[in-house]
Amino acid sequence: MKKSLFLLLMKIFGAFSTLATGMLISRNFGEEYFAEYSLVVTLIALGVLFSNWGTSNFVVQNFKRDNIDIRLTLLVNIIFAIVFIIIVLFFKNWLGIENFFIAIFSIIFYSLFLTKSAFLIMTGKQIKNSLINDFLKNFLLMISFFICVNIGFNSLNKIYALYYSILILISYFVIKDIYSLGGQKRQDFKVFFVQGFYITVSSIIILLLAQLDRFVINYFLDKNSLARYFLSYTLVSLISLFSQSLIVIYLPKVSEYIGNDNFESLRYINKNYSRIIIVFTLFQTIIYNIILKYIFLLYKIELYLNDYIVLNILMLGVLISNMFGIGMTIAAYSEDKLTLVKIQLIVLLVYLPLVVLTVKYYGIIGAAISFSICQIAVKYLLYLFYRKKRKLNLFFIG
Secondary structure (H helix, E strand, C coil): CHHHHHHHHHHHHHHHHHHHHHHHHHHHHHHHHHHHHHCCCCCCCCHHHHCCCCCHHHHHHHHHHHHCCCHHHHHHHHHHHHHHHHHHHHHHHCCCCCCCHHHHHHHHHHHEEEEEHHHHCCCCCCHHHHHHHHHHHHHHHHHHHHHHHHCCCCHHHHHHHHHHHHHHHHHHHHHHHHHHHHHCCCCCCCHHHHHHHHHHHHHHHHHHHHHHHHHHHHHCCHHHHHHHHHHHHHHHHHHHHHHHHHHHHHHHHHHHHHHHCCHHHHHHHHHHHHHHHHHHHHHHHHHHHHHHHHHHHHCCCCCCHHHHHHHHHHHHHHHHHHCCCHHHHHCCCCCCCCHHHHHHHHHHHHHHHHHHHHHHHHHHHHHHHHHHHHHHHHHHHHHHHHHHHHCCCCCCCC
16 A cells, blocks of 8 residues: 555655646746647657557566567667658647657667666566656756756756756666667567557557647647647646556556456456546546646636636546446456457547547537547447457446
8 A cells, every 4th residue: 555655645646746847848848848848748759659669568577478579679669669750740830839849869768767666567567667756857958947947947958968868877877778788589570560569559540639729720820829729728637647646556466367268367456446546636626627727727818618618528538437447457457358459440440530520520529529439438348349359348336
């Protein structure tokens, strides 16, 4: 319990560091830069998933078998990250990040951190993992902005130059630590590529379902609308920090139960997990409705009635989706990856025209509605799959 509490505190601290970074950007560079920052955050997350290529999931599933090729893993992380960065830089004006493209280089470092996370989690070093991912990564970016802004260096290039110089030093120790934790078996690249394909495609689809609406808003609406929507979305996404803190504790057991087909134990973990998240979501919804106007004031962004509506629609989507359990986690670490990808692809194909139409005619409220519908749809379809095929009831009162 103490470990869970500490991990949650680290997640909260990292979240507040992220919020503070956004506030510094909005107050010192303006809404337009803050809106671009929201797009960059999405592209960075997409780039990390692509460059990681399912490595973290593979480590969790195969850690005890000592068949992880560390050298190939790190090489793929770095090369794939560079390829993604080159593509983004080529399309930076079309993507709407012409002022904030310097941030995209952090993909290289974040991809290495994600790989290291899997090793640390499987060796029971969740606290060390949280210190790197939640404290250092987010806190250092905030500090870099804070220092440079206060000494008169209102330049993104100078801010990120300071940030990257620190990350380079940290990455050296990260790579060194990965070699000490993992096996040294050699693996064929073709096998490695196939193993990571489904989970990478699945992760990218998840991200598109979660964050594609930002690019649609950027295309149909203005930067102010994007900034307002992103701020509400950021608040809602803080719930995932709490859920991640819980699932990190359970993950080794979940992986073990999946391997042993111990569905009864999985059901027990799922029930407790879902109920805690639902109560936490309800509590946060109340708090957010009270403090929303003050948060917008801190960011120097004007608040409208629509922003309250967007916030509550997003929170409702999170609440209902969590009622259908941890099917996505189970599928990601089991042989059901292909089923997960199929379900996500079907929902994505529905989501694409839906988000375009709703944003075009209903603005950011439409974006919130389409986002919530699709998040619920993925969880519900996985719930039906596990109930029918595996006789596993993932509903929170099952």
